[in-house]
Amino acid sequence: xxxxxxxxxxxxxxxxxxxxxxxxxxxxxxxxxxxxxxxxxxxxxxxxxxxxxxxxxxxxxxxxxxxxxxxxxxxxxxxxxxxxxxxxxxxxxxxxxxxxxxxxxxxxxxxxxxxxxxxxxxxxxxxxxxxxxxxxxxxxxxxxxxxxxxxxx
Amino acid sequence: xxxxxxxxxxxxxxxxxxxxxxxxxxxxxxxxxxxxxxxxxxxxxxxxxxxxxxxxxxxxxxxxxxxxxxxxxxxxxxxxxxxxxxxxxxxxxxxxxxxxxxxxxxxxxxxxxxxxxxxxxxxxxxxxxxxxxxxxxxxxxxxxxxxxxxxxx
Amino acid sequence: xxxxxxxxxxxxxxxxxxxxxxxxxxxxxxxxxxxxxxxxxxxxxxxxxxxxxxxxxxxxxxxxxxxxxxxxxxxxxxxxxxxxxxxxxxxxxxxxxxxxxxxxxxxxxxxxxxxxxxxxxxxxxxxxxxxxxxxxxxxxxxxxxxxxxxxxx
Amino acid sequence: xxxxxxxxxxxxxxxxxxxxxxxxxxxxxxxxxxxxxxxxxxxxxxxxxxxxxxxxxxxxxxxxxxxxxxxxxxxxxxxxxxxxxxxxxxxxxxxxxxxxxxxxxxxxxxxxxxxxxxxxxxxxxxxxxxxxxxxxxxxxxxxxxxxxxxxxx
Numbered sequence: 280x281x282x283x284x285x286x287x288x289x290x291x292x293x294x295x296x297x298x299x300x301x302x303x304x305x306x307x308x309x310x311x312x313x314x315x316x317x318x319x320x321x322x323x324x325x326x327x328x329x330x331x332x333x334x335x336x337x338x339x340x341x342x343x344x345x346x347x348x349x350x351x352x353x354x355x356x357x358x359x360x361x362x363x364x365x366x367x368x369x370x371x372x373x374x375x376x377x378x379x380x381x382x383x384x385x386x387x388x389x390x391x392x393x394x395x396x397x398x399x400x401x402x403x404x405x406x407x408x409x410x411x412x413x414x415x416x417x418x419x420x421x422x423x424x425x426x427x428x429x430x431x432x
Numbered sequence: 433x434x435x436x437x438x439x440x441x442x443x444x445x446x447x448x449x450x451x452x453x454x455x456x457x458x459x460x461x462x463x464x465x466x467x468x469x470x471x472x473x474x475x476x477x478x479x480x481x482x483x484x485x486x487x488x489x490x491x492x493x494x495x496x497x498x499x500x501x502x503x504x505x506x507x508x509x510x511x512x513x514x515x516x517x518x519x520x521x522x523x524x525x526x527x528x529x530x531x532x533x534x535x536x537x538x539x540x541x542x543x544x545x546x547x548x549x550x551x552x553x554x555x556x557x558x559x560x561x562x563x564x565x566x567x568x569x570x571x572x573x574x575x576x577x578x579x580x581x582x583x584x585x
Numbered sequence: 586x587x588x589x590x591x592x593x594x595x596x597x598x599x600x601x602x603x604x605x606x607x608x609x610x611x612x613x614x615x616x617x618x619x620x621x622x623x624x625x626x627x628x629x630x631x632x633x634x635x636x637x638x639x640x641x642x643x644x645x646x647x648x649x650x651x652x653x654x655x656x657x658x659x660x661x662x663x664x665x666x667x668x669x670x671x672x673x674x675x676x677x678x679x680x681x682x683x684x685x686x687x688x689x690x691x692x693x694x695x696x697x698x699x700x701x702x703x704x705x706x707x708x709x710x711x712x713x714x715x716x717x718x719x720x721x722x723x724x725x726x727x728x729x730x731x732x733x734x735x736x737x738x
Numbered sequence: 739x740x741x742x743x744x745x746x747x748x749x750x751x752x753x754x755x756x757x758x759x760x761x762x763x764x765x766x767x768x769x770x771x772x773x774x775x776x777x778x779x780x781x782x783x784x785x786x787x788x789x790x791x792x793x794x795x796x797x798x799x800x801x802x803x804x805x806x807x808x809x810x811x812x813x814x815x816x817x818x819x820x821x822x823x824x825x826x827x828x829x830x831x832x833x834x835x836x837x838x839x840x841x842x843x844x845x846x847x848x849x850x851x852x853x854x855x856x857x858x859x860x861x862x863x864x865x866x867x868x869x870x871x872x873x874x875x876x877x878x879x880x881x882x883x884x885x886x887x888x889x890x891x
Contacts, residue, residue, distance in 0.1 A: 331702025484855025549790020
């Protein structure tokens with residue numbers, strides 16, 4: 280049986296359903312158990328999704344009557360563009376809904392939102408070893424050839 | 433003869449000296465001639481450096497009485513942090529002042545400014561083929577293992 | 586004959602119709618002729634309406650097949666609130682469409698948008714001599730008792 | 739005996755000294771006891787002072803070895819200016835240090851900071867009945883003639 284995927288803005292009433300997805304996403308990056316993201320950060324990030332001043336946004340995917348995925352994206356300045364860049368920071372599909380097109384639908388909706396918001400491009404980061412995710416990404420975007428250097432302060 | 437490197441905030445009166453560095457930086461990325469960055473973008477970016485509302489900042493390096501380098505950095509939100517991230521977007525040293533520590537001094541000053549601004553880290557992008565720059569970057573930061581996917585809208 | 590008022594987001598294709606309203610609004614505040622607002626400001630403000638990073642927004646009223654009014658509002662921080670404030674900066678109805686409810690419809694739509702954006706209130710300024718406008722404002726909001734001091738730098 | 743007034747950026751280590759001033763300021767506006775500002779707001783506002791991405795800033799006045807006053811100001815967009823406006827939101831001098839020039843010194847330092855940040859003006863609100871404060875304000879700024887309408891959502 281096929282289920283339609285419906286992408287929409289997250290709502291404040293979604294918190295209890297969104298939180299397990301957010302936890303699952305964070306666990307994938309090792310932020311679980313003693314290393315879990317502090318609730319203070321989760322709560323602040325959540326409140327930012329609903330603050331018109333904050334350029335942070337969240338979409339969720341409904342599939343078979345449940346929240347099946349999330350995507351968080353934000354706008355930021357760029358020195359080489361008039362308008363802002365769109366950084367797709369977080370993307371997650373629940374285990375049970377994988378290989379159904381949820382990730383693709385979430386990314387494509389970010390493309391639409393970013394275009395409406397005047398952005399010239401959408402970009403994201405992935406780990407160089409994440410070949411599984413890259414199978415999807417290679418269909419939807421270009422590997423830019425740019426890599427990230429980072430310094431903890 | 434050794435010259436001391438002095439890093440400072442860019443000033444509105446620096447425009448005529450900063451512009452050739454900015455042009456040199458853009459040329460390195462192929463934005464020259466018919467593909468040059470439009471003046472409209474340069475002028476807007478420049479004005480943003482001096483607008484207290486904008487989280488974009490520029491430092492310049494003085495060396496032997498001249499502007500020898502520039503760095504532009506900006507702050508943006510992150511869903512996994514209370515405070516903002518620091519993205520070092522542009523870095524450039526003029527040909528004649530290379531191998532004198534200008535790049536290192538600029539990056540280290542961004543570290544200081546970002547720490548003052550409450551950031552937990554500073555990050556930047558470099559092309560995977562830019563092994564020359566990586567010699568410096570490997571001393572000052574960590575190759576994160578993350579790569580950039582990008583989609584033009 | 587009555588015409589329905591339709592309030593919607595401004596679109597990039599509206600520029601030629603929006604501009605005369607903006608000019609009319611500015612003229613009301615003495616910004617016309619030699620004192621007119623520079624095009625550079627108008628163009629930058631216009632571009633901000635379509636930049637997802639900018640917390641500036643514009644709505645227009647359609648009435649009898651024409652643009653009959655505009656409202657511009659922005660979100661900004663407040664030290665005494667978790668989320669942002671909504672400042673309704675500009676409101677204008679064309680002469681020919683006055684006393685038809687255009688101003689009221691624009692303000693009420695800003696209320697809806699601000700509530701969606703998590704704001705606790707919407708505020709604006711009016712001159713203490715503008716008793717005509719206050720007839721409407723007194724129905725839709727409260728005179729707060731606060732007055733503005735300002736210092737040109 | 740005269741004491742010199744020293745105005746400086748607030749520091750994270752100032753919290754315990756800044757908090758009683760903030761409480762005193764809020765009490766003046768009736769935000770005390772059962773109506774006190776929630777700690778959640780105070781903590782978030784405090785964190786914003788130290789976040790380079792946030793256009794909120796705080797200065798304190800040192801006088802006779804103590805914190806004698808505070809001022810909070812923020813930058814926000816304006817549709818009629820290229821650069822941002824400076825809104826001086828909060829100003830407070832402790833009872834024991836009044837009539838010593840603390841308020842004036844705080845306002846004048848905001849003028850300097852706002853000018854550096856490219857602002858064309860600094861503005862604030864005061865209640866129309868606050869004739870005591872207006873004695874100072876009339877020396878430092880102009881009563882604009884504009885009044886505030888506000889609607890709770």
